[in-house]
Amino acid sequence: MKLGLIGYPIQHSLSPWIHKHFLEQINQEGQYQLYETSGDKFSEVVEEMKCGGLKGFNVTVPYKQTIIPYLDELDSYAKQIGAVNTVVFENNKWIGYNTDGLGYVQAVKDQYPGLFTGDKKVLILGAGGAARGIFYALCQQDFQKIDIANRTMEKAIALKDLNQREEIETDCFTFAEAEIKVNNYDLIVQTTSVGTNEDLSVLSLEKLTDTSVVSDIVYQPLTTTFLQQAKDKGARIHRGHTMLLYQAKLAFQKWSGQTVTVTELMKELEKQ
Incomplete structure (x- = not known):
């Protein structure tokens, strides 16, 4: 399963670590790639992601509203909020959600x-x-x-x-x-x-x-x-790490269709 995150800056992101653990929980091979991009390259990078075989990706600042015109649909929640943090490829459409x-x-x-x-x-x-x-x-x-x-x-x-x-x-x-x-x-x-x-x-x-x-x-x-x-x-x-983990959990469950837990990840972060 190929997943990713687009935003700027994102090199500090814990998302690859979190989703690696989720993939292990469901015994699924996969990768979670960072697509750090400045505004002038945004369109180009989004198209690269959409053609790259991804099951879905996360969107973080400053692009949670910028991403919307590039999607085929928004679920009712994301539409009401006017912001997307999770994109899922399903039924040959790119659909935006908000799990924040x-x-x-x-x-x-x-x-x-x-x-x-x-x-x-x-x-x-x-x-x-x-x-x-x-x-x-x-x-x-x-x-x-x-x-x-x-x-x-x-x-x-x-x-x-x-x-x-x-x-x-x-x-x-x-x-x-x-x-x-x-x-x-x-x-x-x-x-x-x-x-x-x-x-x-x-x-x-x-x-x-x-x-x-x-x-x-x-x-x-x-x-x-x-x-x-x-x-x-x-x-x-x-x-704040609790929100980070729970919104990631909800996003991953949309991509995988399987339930994952955050208990062990919570313990790991709280040790640091």
């Missing part, structure tokens, strides 16, 4: 199932591509309120429009306002790239209470500065 949000929700639900009961409130930090998938997936759950904080209000408001459930309230505000409001939320989700291999945090958690769960989708480092702030305030944390 679904993978995120499953990862959090497995660790903190109590968050998904009762009238809980969520704050999402950021309004980019990852936030779109996560926000839409969370809107399918039974939360009372899901707010969005972002640097620019235009993007936050555009994201808010993905919420089609009247029973879930959504407000938008700046990061500065979010710092004041963090004590109001049961789950806080950091979806920006801030903190990736750097000692930075998107905002201060000085007003955080110890009853919150604080989540960061950044997985390098495993415990970001943002999550360390949360730990210092006594809050529970949820780390």
